[in-house]
Amino acid sequence: MTWLGNGDPDARQSSSTRSRVLPETGNPPCQSVSIDAFIPPLVKSRSTTPTIPPARTTASQSQPNTRIYAQYRLVMDHSISPCPPPGGELNIQDLELMMQWCTTTYRSVSRNSTVEGIWQGVVPREAMRHPFLMHGILALSALHLASATSSNTGASKEDYLRTAKSHQQQAVAGLAKVADHLDRSNCNAAFALSSIMVVFAFAFQGNPIPTVNTQSNALDALMDIFQFTRGSIDVQGEIIEWVADGEFSALLEYDNSQPKMPDTSRLAIMSLARRNTNLATKDPTHEKDVYDATINHLGFSLDKLARGGETMIIAFQWIFRIPSRYVELVRERKPFALAILAHYAVIIHSLRGHWWIGEWGTRLIRDIGQHLDAGWRESISWVIDATGCYIPPV
Known part of the structure; x- marks a missing residue:
């Protein structure tokens, strides 16, 4: 199996190289966005670990796409206050979340082993250039850790859930900023994030913890996810040809290797x-x-x-x-x-x-x-x- 799906032998990075997915210390913090009213204040970083690189913005990109933002808010439980994120800075917990992604969570969005390399190595590399994708990666990793945390350690589980919600909100706000300005430079990041957020929606609404899942029935929860997921097609529909022509093309290929089942439908x-x-x-x-x-x-x-x-x-x-x-x-x-x-x-x-x-x-x-x-x-x-x-x- 090739690492990137394009047969490039140079792309098969060693585990030590792949683990360096965070930017070098000293990068400037993220630029603020005008959707601050929707994003809670972030906690101060608990370490001097690196910062997420600033997103590329122009004057025409100053206003977020509120329709995209509204779609992604549908599945969130507003009774849980998110952990305040650290003003664009990554902290020790963020490093833990990135380790979780690179070792385990990336498989959650990999349909099979042939594309795991893209999600494990290429997507984090893309996230280095696009903070909204980095926040999406960290959000799903935190939710994955919450789902795997023992029920008798409720405080830790809730901490992960708050962290997941915080990163999810920042990912959505970042995507809303670029949704009206998609091009070849950011299409892969937008495509990857929309896929990650669909998985996040199912996982968040399906979380068995009462304080997180206030929906009393699966029907209403699923319809919220449907509306949210259908909103992501607005993003993917505009960029699908660019994605198919680039490094992520393998993610769009049909898999004929799956075992067949009796057709009783x-x-x-x-x-x-x-x-x-x-x-x-x-x-x-x-x-x-x-x-x-x-x-x-x-x-x-x-x-x-x-x-x-x-x-x-x-x-x-x-x-x-x-x-x-x-x-x-x-x-x-x-x-x-x-x-x-x-x-x-x-x-x-x-x-x-x-x-x-x-x-x-x-x-x-x-x-x-x-x-x-x-x-x-x-x-x-x-x-x-x-x-x-x-x-x-x-």
């Missing part, structure tokens, strides 16, 4: 399509076109899953492609919208081995089951068979 998709037609016949207000599009995309995703497609890509592609109206129908708890979502939960369930997904699929299926009566539960029988999830009687 086609009959389930056909059943959903028939039910959609029947509902439209009985109810002229039934939004058949919205459901048709959603079912078609779901059928495509489940088919790719059965043929051995990369599960992470499949899971996120469906979120990007579904009509926005469908998300509203789920929020309105329309039974047919929920039945379709239960079928999507099979894909989420197949990712349960990832720490940032865990029992998301099971939680989602159970929550959906509680909103469906006996008649509608029949429509998700394939879901129950495919996942083995148990739904308590109504």
